[in-house]
Amino acid sequence: MRNLDGNYYNPPFSHIYVERAAAEHPVTRRILTRFPRAEIITIEHYKDVFCRRGQDYVLQHGTQKLILAKKHGTLLYEGAPVCQSFGNENFYYTSCVMNCVYDCEYCYLKGMYPSGNLVIFVNLDDYFAEIERRLARHSMYLCVSYDTDLAAIEPIAGYVGAWVEFVRGQNAGRPGRLKIELRTKSADGRLWQSLAPEDGVICAFTLSPQAVIDACEHRTPSLAQRIGAAEAALAAGFPVRLCFDPMIYCKDWRSQYASMTEQVFSRIPADKLIDVSVGSFRISQEYLKKMRRCEPGSAVVQFPFRNEGGFYQYPPELMEEMERYLAERLAGHVARERIFRWKA
Amino acid sequence: MIFLFCALYPEAAALISHYGLKKDTAEIRFPIFCGGEGEICLTVTGPGEVAAAAAVGSICTKNRAGRGDLLLNIGSCAAIAMPAAEETRGAAGLPGSAFLCNQLTEAATGKTFYPDMIYRHGFRERGIVTGTKIIDATEAGFSTGLYGVPDGIFAACESDGFFLYDMEAAAIYQAGAYFFGPHQMSFLKIVSDVQALRAEPVPAGGMPECAVSEETVWADGMSERAVRGESAPTNPAAGSSLIKEEIMRIMEDGVEELTAYIDLLRDACRGSDSGAATAKEKSDAAFAEKLCRDLRCSQTMRSVLYQHLRYCALAGIDYRAVAAKMYRDGRLPCRDKREGKLRFEELRRELL
Numbered sequence: 001m002r003n004l005d006g007n008y009y010n011p012p013f014s015h016i017y018v019e020r021a022a023a024e025h026p027v028t029r030r031i032l033t034r035f036p037r038a039e040i041i042t043i044e045h046y047k048d049v050f051c052r053r054g055q056d057y058v059l060q061h062g063t064q065k066l067i068l069a070k071k072h073g074t075l076l077y078e079g080a081p082v083c084q085s086f087g088n089e090n091f092y093y094t095s096c097v098m099n100c101v102y103d104c105e106y107c108y109l110k111g112m113y114p115s116g117n118l119v120i121f122v123n124l125d126d127y128f129a130e131i132e133r134r135l136a137r138h139s140m141y142l143c144v145s146y147d148t149d150l151a152a153i154e155p156i157a158g159y160v161g162a163w164v165e166f167v168r169g170q171n172a173g174r175p176g177r178l179k180i181e182l183r184t185k186s187a188d189g190r191l192w193q194s195l196a197p198e199d200g201v202i203c204a205f206t207l208s209p210q211a212v213i214d215a216c217e218h219r220t221p222s223l224a225q226r227i228g229a230a231e232a233a234l235a236a237g238f239p240v241r242l243c244f245d246p247m248i249y250c251k252d253w254r255s256q257y258a259s260m261t262e263q264v265f266s267r268i269p270a271d272k273l274i275d276v277s278v279g280s281f282r283i284s285q286e287y288l289k290k291m292r293r294c295e296p297g298s299a300v301v302q303f304p305f306r307n308e309g310g311f312y313q314y315p316p317e318l319m320e321e322m323e324r325y326l327a328e329r330l331a332g333h334v335a336r337e338r339i340f341r342w343k344a
Numbered sequence: 345m346i347f348l349f350c351a352l353y354p355e356a357a358a359l360i361s362h363y364g365l366k367k368d369t370a371e372i373r374f375p376i377f378c379g380g381e382g383e384i385c386l387t388v389t390g391p392g393e394v395a396a397a398a399a400v401g402s403i404c405t406k407n408r409a410g411r412g413d414l415l416l417n418i419g420s421c422a423a424i425a426m427p428a429a430e431e432t433r434g435a436a437g438l439p440g441s442a443f444l445c446n447q448l449t450e451a452a453t454g455k456t457f458y459p460d461m462i463y464r465h466g467f468r469e470r471g472i473v474t475g476t477k478i479i480d481a482t483e484a485g486f487s488t489g490l491y492g493v494p495d496g497i498f499a500a501c502e503s504d505g506f507f508l509y510d511m512e513a514a515a516i517y518q519a520g521a522y523f524f525g526p527h528q529m530s531f532l533k534i535v536s537d538v539q540a541l542r543a544e545p546v547p548a549g550g551m552p553e554c555a556v557s558e559e560t561v562w563a564d565g566m567s568e569r570a571v572r573g574e575s576a577p578t579n580p581a582a583g584s585s586l587i588k589e590e591i592m593r594i595m596e597d598g599v600e601e602l603t604a605y606i607d608l609l610r611d612a613c614r615g616s617d618s619g620a621a622t623a624k625e626k627s628d629a630a631f632a633e634k635l636c637r638d639l640r641c642s643q644t645m646r647s648v649l650y651q652h653l654r655y656c657a658l659a660g661i662d663y664r665a666v667a668a669k670m671y672r673d674g675r676l677p678c679r680d681k682r683e684g685k686l687r688f689e690e691l692r693r694e695l696l
Contacts, residue, residue, distance in 0.1 A: 008463055008612045015446065015461045039461070039469050041446050049458050054525035063462050249696075251661070299658035304651040304692075318696070 009063040012101070015039045017049050017117075019069040027122035027157075028068045034156060035066075045069070050098075050115045057294050061103055061116030066156075071096070071121035075130045079143070084245075084277055084342050088141030088179065092134075096121050096159060097148035102185055105216035105298040106246060109147060111287025118148075120157050128166050135170060135177055143181045151186035160191060167200040175199065183243065187221030189232025197237030202274065204241040205230045207264060209256035212248045216300045223260060227267050234272050242268070244330070245279035245342065247322050248300055249314055254325060261329045270333040278327050279342035281305075282313040345413045346609055348386040349400060351512050354591040355419045356388050358599040359606075374399045383610055393450075393476055393515035400519035409523040414609050416529075418602060420536035420591050421472060421510040438535040440594050442601050443508060445531040447471035450514035457517045460527040463612060465605055472533060473507060474514035508533055532605065534598050536591055628657065635667055638677035639691070640684030649688070652695055666694050 016038045022028050023042065032040065043049055046069035079091035098119040099109055110116075121127075134140055144150065144163055154160045163180060170178040176199075183204040192203060207230075210223045221229070234240050242264065250256060281300075283291075291301045305312035313319055323341055330339050350356035353375065359365070365377035365386055375388040385407060389399035400415070409415070423438045444467040449456045451473050461469070513531045520529050595602075632653050636646045656663040670676045670691065678684040 008608060010461060010464055017458075039446065041458070041471075043447075043458070044456070048456065052458065052526050053521060055460070056525055056527045059462060059527050060460060065461070251659070297658060299655060302651065302655045302658055304648060304655055304696075315696075 012064045013038055013066045013118075014063070015041060015065045017041045017043045017046070017065065017067040019043055019046055019067075022068050022070045022122050025068075025070070025122045027120075027124065030158070031066075031068060031120065031122075031156060038066075043067075046119055050113075050117060050119055052115070055115050057110050057113070057116040059116070061099075061110075064099075064101065065117045067117055067119040068122055069119055070123045071126070075127050076134065076142070083143065083146070084279065084340055085141065086241075086275060086277070086340050090138050090140045091143075092140055093143040093146045094127060094131075095147040096124055096127055096144065097150060097153065097157065099147070100149045101152050102149055102220045103218040104185075104220065105218070105295055106248065106281055106283075106291075106300045108283050108287050108291075110294060111283065111289070111291040112147075118153075120153075124159060124162055131166075131178070132170070139177045139179075141179045141181075143183065145181070145183045149184050149186060150182060151184035151188060151191055154186075154188065154191055161195060164195050164198050164201050168196070168198045171198070171200045181241070184229075185217065185220045185226060187225035187229045189229040192229070192233035192236040192238055195236070195238075199239060201238060202241050203230070203233040203238045204243050204277075205233075206243045206245065207260065208244075208248065209260040211250065211252075211256050215250070216248065216298065223263065227264055230268055234268070239274045240272070241274055242276045244326055245277050246281035247279065247326060248281055249303060249318065249322065253322060257322075257326050258329055261326070261333070265333045273334060273338070275338040275340055276330055276334050277340045277342070278323050278330065280314050280319045280322050282311050282342070285310050285312055288312045345382075345407065345409070346380075346384050346606060346613060347400075347404060347407070347409055347413060347415045348384060348606070349389050349396065349403075349415070349417045349512075349516055350386065351389055351391045351396065351419050351510075352588075352591065353388050354588040355595055356386055357592050358595040359386060359418065359602065362599055362603050371403075373402060376403065380610070383613070384606070389512065389516075392511050393452075393474065396512035397515040397519035400516055401522070404520070404523040412613065413524065414528050414530070414613055415516070415520045415524050416606065416609065417513055417516045417531045419510065419512065419533060420594065421508045421513075421533040423506045423535045423538045424473075424509050425506040425538055436538065438506065438538050440534065440597055442467050442532060442534045442598050443470040443472075444468075444605075445470060445472040445508065445513060445533060448514040448517050448531060449473045450518075451475040455514075457514060457521075458526060459517065459529045459531060460525075462527050463530070463605075463608060465608070466601070467532065467605070470508050472513050472531065473509050475509060475511060478511075506538070508535070509539075530605075530609065532602060534594055534602075536594055628653070631664065631667075635676075639688050640678050640681045641688065642681070645684075645688055649691075652692060656695055661695060663695055666691065670694075 013035055016032065016035060018028060018032075018040055020042055032038075046067050049067055076092045076094050079085055079093055083093065085091040099113060099115075099117065100107065101118065131140065131142065150157070150159050150163070160182060163182065167178050167180055179200050179202065181202045181204050183206060185206050205226055207223060207226055208217060213220060213223060230240055230242065247253075247257065285307055288301065288305065295301050303314070306315050308316075314322065327339050327341060348359065350359070356377070360377050363380040363384055365379040365384060368376040368378050374390075377386040378384065385403065387399050387403050389396045444461075444465055445459070446461055446469045447456050447458050449471060452475070510533060513533070517529060517531070632650055636649060639645065639649065641649060653663055667676065670687065675687050675690065678687050
């Protein structure tokens, strides 16, 4: 026997499940070369593994496996009501990857997906073809990194680079036709510096006070590192958005968010940002119900939220107070018309 | 608790001896052996899918298996080797090798099940096919579905030329799924014998057919007496019999590896949440009950109050002190439901 000392669990991506139909895809082959020691298990359909009954999301996430598959059926979805459109029309999102390598206790993925394993759909070209069909009818605002963090897995998937080049191709000679948002907590500033900038690609950095990061955004970069990545993206010439969303309640939330704001704008030139967003934590009742079951020890999901129309959120007066407070702090740095607050 | 399931007594004997398990004489349908500081329950199911599923259902129901428990199927299996000489050579050294199964295919239905590969281990990994019957050398054909083995198995054999075959694993998974999640089930098999397949003519438009060679020797499919460890296995199709001592020997040889894994699972089991309430949780629950009574809570208020207290406990907010102040101020207990609603809102405000 070996490997029985210390940690009980297999390391992340110790096993890679590969759909038979995706086995020979170039993206699959490229990803597999990065994991020469992984156990490869051939499967017929990703749902055979991802959608099994009775899975433990939290345990699986701690020893995450990788599933490589092809996505069929619907590839683009209309923007969900809990998401911000930032004033854009034709708001869509897409999921070329399901789940995230980061472990944020409040993350809705824990309520939405039955499994903590990471699924990468290797047929990115099919997504691009579908988008091209839509673009023939109208322009689009597309969020591509909602149900995952594409930048965090860039060394594995390489999808950020692929999206940037795709957008550049679509907007060549027709600027503004396609705008995508790449939301991330990743701190890999070198990624943005390695790519040619593209106006149609918005790099959106989710920022939280360090106390919130320490308490519930496990395995994510620190606030200082994320600010550094945003600086790098700005320096590279990408449009940058800062997302103070979700705001998380804690006893000293005022001082935490005030201190964070000062830290951010001591390094980020506010006039260079395209916009900022503010939104307190909100989530569908079904997702929260599951999250409370699988994270019984998490204060952030066990908060006594109010149910408003099927969505749990902080009590209205607290939510208003938190968001207004932060928006006011931000207004000291950013023009008010570039501060977006989520509205139900 | 770790629920161990073995098809045959010879597969279980080394484990029973290692952990000093004692037979539970109160159980009459299946031989059960318990011990290991009360953390191990080993059942000898008898061979075949029906016997295995019945045992899992019966034992897990009786012992209220669930969160905090683990299921482990340990036993012998055959390795079916592909006909190419090179591949077969690679399979020659398999007897006595232990495998952790990462996919379980039920031959009868073609369905495949995937136990989570959560825990570190030192075994090789493989898929296993679970069949309902002993492969009979007199029956020709393999890939055409005679044994229900899906074509994909041939692809699985491409890497090193063999796959595993038993008569219980997929059934134990399916029965176990009523009690356990895929992260709670493990399947460990030791190869007792290797089947060399002989190539048959390729049917028109079909996969190359193979059949089991006449040297076939089956580990599973033991007689009822063999389950009790009383006699050699009986397989009328086998050219020779694999006697119970042989199975016992390979299990004894592998017992160190097997028990190291069981001990790892046992440690992990100890560290998991069993669902049993601690003394503090009981005390907190009693306090919450008193608060509900004194606030004259309706069912809805009660649920909201519990959620507040749960959050406060996790966030380090001293809700007992807040409530104690309300008692000191004479705001608690409440005289009626009307006052209860007022005090309830006050308490909520003061807690957050």
